[in-house]
Amino acid sequence: MGCLFSKPSSDFMIYVQTGDRRNAGTDANVKLVMHDEQGNASGAITLDNYFKNDFERGxxxxxxxxxxxxRDLPRSGKIARLEVWKDDAWVAxxxxxxxxxVENRVTNSTFVFPxxxxxxxxxxxxxxxxxxxxPxxxxxxxxxxxxxxxxxxxxxxxxxxxxxxxxxxxxxSDEQFSFDYKWDIVSLKAKLIATSLLVKLMAHGEWDSLATLTDVYTESTFHKPRGADRWSNDLYFGLQRVAxxxxxxxxxxxxxPDSLSCLMFNVGGDTTKTLRHALSYHFPYHLQLCIPIGLFFLDKTKHLRPVAIQLFQKPGPGNPIFTPLCKSLTxxxxxxxxxxADAAYHQALTHLGMTHLLMEGVTVATHRNLSQSHPIFKLLAPHFLYLIAINSTIPHFYFFTTCVFVSFTSLICFRFNTWRMDREGTLPNDLKNRGLDDLNVLPCYHFRNDAILLYEAISKYVKAYVSLYYSKYQDLSIQTAPYTPQDLVSSAPIQIFSFIFVCRLECKDWCFSDIQERDILESLPDRPTTLDIMIVTKILSAKGTKSIGDFxxxxxxxxxxxxxxxxxxxDLLKISKxxxxxxxxxxxxxxxxxxDIIPNSISI
Known part of the structure; x- marks a missing residue:
């Protein structure tokens, strides 16, 4: 927003940027004194343009x-300090x-006061x-x-x-969106429905065939997912694990693993066991979520392929192992x-728990303990933008229980009892603990291969920035907590870096040998629920801020x-290329x- 009001050239010009947030503007009387490095001060300057409403939001x-x-401030002097105050006149x-x-037009020098x-x-x-x-x-x-x-x-x-x-x-109040209209979920959902031919989904409850599942993505409102034509392909299923x-x-x-100790590859011939038997584990809301373990191998073309899947962790007769030798629909x-299960884990933990919620605590702690003047606050603040707002505004509970069908609180509590910053929270250590720190192991692991580039760039950035203010990593005390700059070099990259096809499967008496297409269709969400999933997923997939580095x-x-x-x-430009x-x-x-794709903050 710009409400620039130009004046004729003079010794000094003062530019004041009022923030773009709720109730940021004022009608009060504002005054300012400029102080130079020698202790000289200007007189009290009243900031007021006649016949103009100054200090409006944005x-x-x-x-x-x-x-x-x-007259008491040498024209060649540098402005070292501003003294700013206002009265309590008017309602706003x-x-x-x-x-x-502050611009000194005699010396062509400019002084910035954040x-x-x-x-x-x-x-x-x-x-x-x-x-x-x-401090x-x-x-x-x-x-x-x-x-x-x-x-x-x-x-x-x-x-x-x-x-x-x-x-x-x-x-x-400072954490409110500056563009609240964008996040009105109810009205945005209504707009998407009104402008989309997908309203026809509301008319009938069941799907006609698997082919019709992809037909709904043919229009511009909802782009067809890349995997829509490859969802049943084993090669694509393997790729989903790493990319x-x-x-x-x-x-x-x-x-x-011990959980696959009874690995057998002849389950396809046993028609007495049923998926109902295998999927007897019930989650809250009368819905089910398996806890699968999959075994994959790297083929000659360096692609990952599934060998076996067990739907729960404890091996035994009631928990059979499925392989590509099973009939295709099974x-x-x-x-x-x-x-x-993978989508539920991603939404509840990888997305909500370990980004949104974990970083909310970091945001609150930073605001409580670091002044706006602190260099580390300035380093981290661009990555806090709208995080608390989105956490407080988006109805996560609705999304996870209706669209992912899982008690996300249960998963979050489970994960936070075992998660450690120096292990899962640090990319190099996480890769090492999973045996994937060697780039020659699983070369198709696109996430690792690209993430390392970004992590190293962020680490280099943080180390250089922290070193600028902490000579030789001198000891630092932030309030009562003893930290060293080396701790900041280790943790700040983590904090900065820490920035579907969803199915509801209802239990049926499906035998291994006679799964039909209708059985799969009946296990999927109905049309209205699918529409809800598509709309909410589209909303939560939006990019809420500019790209990283463009603050x-x-x-x-x-x-x-x-x-x-x-x-x-x-460095980011080089990585992007x-x-x-x-x-x-x-x-x-x-x-x-x-x-170019990564946003500055976890804002959606």
Missing amino acids: CLDTFHVPAAKI SDWFVDKIV IFRWIKAKYHYQIRHLDTSL QFEEYPAQRAMELREKRDAYQFDQKVANGPAQVKSMP SLNHSLIQLCTAI WALVKMWYNN EVQYIFDPQARDIVDEFRK KIKDRNLHRNPPYEYLDP
């Missing part, structure tokens, strides 16, 4: 500074400021040039302490899922059960730090970790 206002107001007196820029604060009435805020300081070097500790107290009042911890991650007690959404469960198998149905809000203004950010962006080149030889392409 607007940039320009103010001409009369020469009489700067709250004011959130992004930044103030604010990113609510300016409350009658308090004189002292803002240093570039406003980047470690031990803070010149105005009382102001810094006051602001942290206010943020701790706004950002309070809660544990909304028993034995789950730390979250925010209630969403602070799809849930990519972090596969591990190198050097011996047959094998297809078993793979659908496997993918249903919506620029917090870093220190020239040396900006150079580090620019180097990071160059390398991944695009790789995808020329991949079928299908793996685009998820192309920096």
Whole structure:
């Protein structure tokens, strides 16, 4: 948004950017004093353009500074500090400021004062040039302490899922979307239905054939998934394990696991066992979720192929092993059960639990303990954008229980009891623990091959940035918690980096030998539920922020730090080109970790 108001050239021009958030504008009277490095100060400057409504939300206002107001400030001097305050006049007196820029037109020099604060009435805020300081070097500790107290009042911890991650007690107003209309799920769903021929799905409950499942994707509103024509193919099923959404469960198998100790390949001849027997495990909501284990091998063409699937972990007569030797529709149905569990794990844990919810706790802790002036806050803040808002707004519970058919709270609690940052939370360690840190092992593992590039670039970026402010990794105390800069170098990349075909399978008395197409159709969601799944999935698949490195809000203004950010962006461009080149030889392409695709934050 731009409400630029130009004035004639003069000694000093002041540009004020009001934030684009709810109630950010003000009608109060605003004043400012400029201080130079020698202790000289201008007179109190009233920021007001006659016959104009200044300081509106999202607007940039320009103010001409009369020469009489700067007679005590040497024209060649550098502006080291601003003193900003406002009164409590008028009803709309709250004011959130992004930044103030002072331009000295005599020397052609510009001084940036990042604010990113609510300016409350009658308090004189002292803002240093570039406003980047470690707490031990803070010149105005009382102001810094006051602001942290206010943020701790706004950002309070809660544990909304028993034995789950730390979250925010209630969403602070600062975390609201600046474009709320986009996230009105009810109206967006109605719009999608109204503009789509898929309303016909509401008319009938059952599917006519497997072929009709893909017909619904022929129009522009819902693009046809890449796997729609390959869903029953074993090669594609193997590819889903290493180059799809849930990519972090596969591990190198050097011996047959105990859970597959009774591995046999002749189950296809036994017609007395049934899938009903095998799928006797019931999850909440009277729905079922298997806990499968799959065995895969790497063929001569370096592609992953399934060898066997067991739908539950405990081996035994009631838990048979299925193989490609089973009749085709039986094998297809078993793979659908496997993918249903995979999708549930992905949505409940890989997506919701270990990104959205885990990083919400990091966001709250950062706001509570680090000032806006702290360099580490400036490093992490672009990746917090809209995270708390999306966690508080999107009806996850509806999506997971209606579309994925699983109690996501149960899975989250289970995972958080075993998850560790230095193991699963760190990409190199996670790959090593799964036996996949060697690039020659499973060369078709696209996620690993691309993720390592990104992780190394982020690590390089963080190390350079942290080293700029912590000489030789000197000890650092953040409030009462003892950390070292080396800890930040280790953990910050993790925090930055941590940024379907869904089936409802109802239990039927299906024998191995006589599965029919109708049996599979009856196990799938009906048409209205399928429409819900498609709409919600489309909404949650949107890209909510700009691409990584192209920050919506620029917090870093220190020239040396900006150079580090620019180097990071160059590295991202190189990675993007390398991944695009790789995808020329991949079928299908793996685009998820192309920096052009990756958003800045977990905002959807």
